[in-house]
Amino acid sequence: MTTSSATTPLKQIICIKWGTKYGADYVNKLYGMVSRNITPPFRFVCFTDNTDGIRPEVECQDLPVIDYPMPVGTTGQWPKSRLWSEKLGNVTGNVLFLDLDVVIVGNIDVFFEYEPNHPVVLTRNMTNPLEKLGQTSLFRFPVGALVPLQKLFASDPQGIAEKYRYEQRFVTKNAPGGVKFFPRKWVRHFRFECKRPFPLNYFLPSKLPKDARVIIFAGGALNPPEAIEGRYRTEYPNDAKEHIKLIATSESARKRPFRHLRHFILPTDWVKEHWRA
Missing domain, CATH: 3.90.550.10 (Spore Coat Polysaccharide Biosynthesis Protein SpsA; Chain A)
Known part of the structure; x- marks a missing residue:
């Protein structure tokens, strides 16, 4: 203090x-x-x-x-x-x-x-x-x-x-x-305003919006550790091919394949850069 x-x-x-x-x-x-x-x-x-x-x-x-x-x-x-x-x-x-x-x-x-x-x-x-x-x-x-x-x-x-x-x-x-x-530009929601839309989420990491000061992770299982690793959920693989394969082996992914495809992110280096002690 x-x-x-x-x-x-x-x-x-x-x-x-x-x-x-x-x-x-x-x-x-x-x-x-x-x-x-x-x-x-x-x-x-x-x-x-x-x-x-x-x-x-x-x-x-x-x-x-x-x-x-x-x-x-x-x-x-x-x-x-x-x-x-x-x-x-x-x-x-x-x-x-x-x-x-x-x-x-x-x-x-x-x-x-x-x-x-x-x-x-x-x-x-x-x-x-x-x-x-x-x-x-x-x-x-x-x-x-x-x-x-x-x-x-x-x-x-x-x-x-x-x-x-x-x-x-x-x-x-x-x-x-x-x-x-x-002001809206100061605080951005990671899932809604940083994560890339499908299919760009398989090729580009999540973006850091210009003029943002704080990124929030409200709701869901996607928190800073998952963003750093490239996992939309803790139980999801952080490999694109393995994530897509779940459509064939996971009942929830098979029922809603497009939603599952959207729920993938690449590792986010800027979160790792900022989220540290």
Whole structure:
């Protein structure tokens, strides 16, 4: 943590890690990317239930306590609702939240400067372009500003999760004061905006869009490690010929052959370049 001065405000980045889906290496690499792409001073805080293996530069704090159950059998990352608490450890003021699986490819100072007077600024969700929907892989808010969201969600977690399906839709529709969106070009979705379409995906690696600052990997099994290896899913081969052969041996690939053919990527060197501690 570095201290702020009268002329340079402290930039605060937070992330959250629970369970076993993501290891400490995700936190360590996220910190490394932030440190290389931000103008100090900054503070990096991880709210987690397991600090093992996390690099010492990261401030680890306990997960915010909640008194309501998580919904079951639904989509969305509803444990993120802990971030809507009145208090987040000893963190106060504006924070920029980042998912653990993002890849930072450019300077992120602009996310603290854009729309400074608006409380909640989200990334645009490009998976459903016809809906004016936010994405919570990267968003900025003042600690405590989303308490009304948490109270509403706590009143019926299961029902709200079933109604809205994804936590970002709930945030977009119900955030106090409404939401604004960061410029679309700053944050790009790997699967939808970087991966090459069929048949180019068999000949060209995924592209890094111009002016992108952060690449998100929201949804699905394709995360930075898979992008680096050239696997659309962890169970898929990273060899083009072997991937095509699955149409003859895999029932799911045989039922939807074109979809299967689209689900191939070549190793992505620029992800490897940026996604490191």
